Amino acid sequence: MQQPDIFLGDEPVASLDPSTAKSIFGILRSVHDEKNLVTIINIHDVEIAKKFSTRIIGLKEGKLAFDGRPEELDDKAYNRIYDE
Incomplete structure (x- = not known):
């Protein structure tokens, strides 16, 4: 889809090193903010969740x-x- 209404991510950074994971979440957050896109992500890394979620x-x-x-x-x- 080119214009989605929602983004669903299932452990999108599961096997990435911490630095790359933070970069990816920064991109996801920017897209979320710029497009006003509902973003639902399943993640077990509590610190990343606390840093990037609302x-x-x-x-x-x-x-x-x-x-x-x-x-x-x-x-x-x-x-x-x-x-x-």
Whole structure:
């Protein structure tokens, strides 16, 4: 599609080194901002998610464990998701 309404990414930087992953997410964020494109990405790297997202949803055993802004994802919320 040339003019999508939504971008879905499933672990788009899974096997990349941290520097390249951040560059790719910077590009994705720029496209999101410039095109006002709804962007939904599945990622397990919490620090990248916190840096580049406007909303984080955390699931545990298929149930909602967290839904909020990146700055709200504190240690308590992290532990609810990952049970550490």
